[in-house]
Amino acid sequence: MFELTYTQIMEERANKAAMTLDANSKVLQSLASFYNNLMTNPNFELRDHPACKSAVADFLVQLQDYIYDTQMFSERAVTLSKITADRKSLVC
Numbered sequence: 385m386f387e388l389t390y391t392q393i394m395e396e397r398a399n400k401a402a403m404t405l406d407a408n409s410k411v412l413q414s415l416a417s418f419y420n421n422l423m424t425n426p427n428f429e430l431r432d433h434p435a436c437k438s439a440v441a442d443f444l445v446q447l448q449d450y451i452y453d454t455q456m457f458s459e460r461a462v463t464l465s466k467i468t469a470d471r472k473s474l475v476c
Contacts, residue, residue: 391472398465405458409451416447 419440423431430436 388472391468395465395468395472398461398468402458402461402465405454405461409454409458412447412451412454416444416451419444419447 422428423437423440425431
Protein backbone atom coordinates (compact mmCIF):
# COMPACT_ATOMS: atom_id res chain seq x y z
CA MET A 385 0.00 0.00 0.00
CA PHE A 386 2.87 2.36 0.80
CA GLU A 387 4.30 2.02 -2.70
CA LEU A 388 1.00 3.03 -4.30
CA THR A 389 0.55 6.07 -2.04
CA TYR A 390 4.14 7.18 -2.61
CA THR A 391 3.78 6.70 -6.36
CA GLN A 392 0.57 8.76 -6.42
CA ILE A 393 2.27 11.56 -4.47
CA MET A 394 5.21 11.58 -6.88
CA GLU A 395 2.88 11.65 -9.89
CA GLU A 396 0.98 14.60 -8.42
CA ARG A 397 4.22 16.48 -7.74
CA ALA A 398 5.44 15.92 -11.28
CA ASN A 399 2.12 17.17 -12.69
CA LYS A 400 2.26 20.28 -10.50
CA ALA A 401 5.85 20.94 -11.52
CA ALA A 402 4.97 20.65 -15.22
CA MET A 403 2.03 23.01 -14.79
CA THR A 404 4.15 25.58 -12.95
CA LEU A 405 6.96 25.36 -15.48
CA ASP A 406 4.50 25.87 -18.35
CA ALA A 407 3.10 28.96 -16.64
CA ASN A 408 6.60 30.32 -16.04
CA SER A 409 7.51 29.74 -19.66
CA LYS A 410 4.49 31.73 -20.80
CA VAL A 411 5.38 34.59 -18.47
CA LEU A 412 8.93 34.67 -19.85
CA GLN A 413 7.59 34.63 -23.42
CA SER A 414 5.30 37.54 -22.58
CA LEU A 415 8.22 39.47 -21.11
CA ALA A 416 10.31 38.84 -24.23
CA SER A 417 7.43 40.00 -26.42
CA PHE A 418 7.10 43.18 -24.36
CA TYR A 419 10.77 44.07 -24.82
CA ASN A 420 10.67 43.24 -28.53
CA ASN A 421 7.68 45.53 -28.95
CA LEU A 422 9.30 48.22 -26.84
CA MET A 423 12.32 48.34 -29.10
CA THR A 424 10.10 48.82 -32.17
CA ASN A 425 7.89 51.46 -30.54
CA PRO A 426 8.58 54.86 -32.17
CA ASN A 427 7.53 56.60 -28.94
CA PHE A 428 10.34 54.93 -26.98
CA GLU A 429 13.14 57.46 -27.26
CA LEU A 430 15.92 55.11 -26.18
CA ARG A 431 15.23 52.51 -28.86
CA ASP A 432 17.97 53.92 -31.10
CA HIS A 433 20.48 54.40 -28.29
CA PRO A 434 23.32 51.86 -28.80
CA ALA A 435 23.69 51.01 -25.11
CA CYS A 436 19.94 50.39 -24.79
CA LYS A 437 19.85 48.25 -27.93
CA SER A 438 22.75 46.19 -26.65
CA ALA A 439 21.31 45.76 -23.15
CA VAL A 440 17.88 44.73 -24.44
CA ALA A 441 19.40 42.35 -27.00
CA ASP A 442 21.48 40.69 -24.27
CA PHE A 443 18.43 40.47 -22.01
CA LEU A 444 16.37 38.87 -24.79
CA VAL A 445 19.06 36.26 -25.38
CA GLN A 446 19.00 35.40 -21.68
CA LEU A 447 15.21 35.23 -21.72
CA GLN A 448 15.27 32.86 -24.69
CA ASP A 449 17.72 30.62 -22.81
CA TYR A 450 15.43 30.62 -19.76
CA ILE A 451 12.39 29.89 -21.93
CA TYR A 452 14.15 26.95 -23.57
CA ASP A 453 15.32 25.57 -20.21
CA THR A 454 11.88 25.97 -18.66
CA GLN A 455 10.19 24.18 -21.56
CA MET A 456 12.76 21.39 -21.42
CA PHE A 457 12.20 20.91 -17.67
CA SER A 458 8.45 20.93 -18.23
CA GLU A 459 8.76 18.19 -20.85
CA ARG A 460 10.89 16.17 -18.43
CA ALA A 461 8.27 16.58 -15.71
CA VAL A 462 5.53 15.38 -18.08
CA THR A 463 7.65 12.36 -19.01
CA LEU A 464 8.30 11.65 -15.34
CA SER A 465 4.58 11.84 -14.66
CA LYS A 466 3.88 9.33 -17.44
CA ILE A 467 6.54 6.98 -16.11
CA THR A 468 5.11 7.33 -12.62
CA ALA A 469 1.61 6.54 -13.90
CA ASP A 470 2.99 3.43 -15.59
CA ARG A 471 4.68 2.33 -12.36
CA LYS A 472 1.47 2.96 -10.48
CA SER A 473 -0.37 0.59 -12.80
CA LEU A 474 2.29 -2.05 -12.13
CA VAL A 475 1.90 -1.67 -8.37
CA CYS A 476 -1.90 -1.99 -8.46
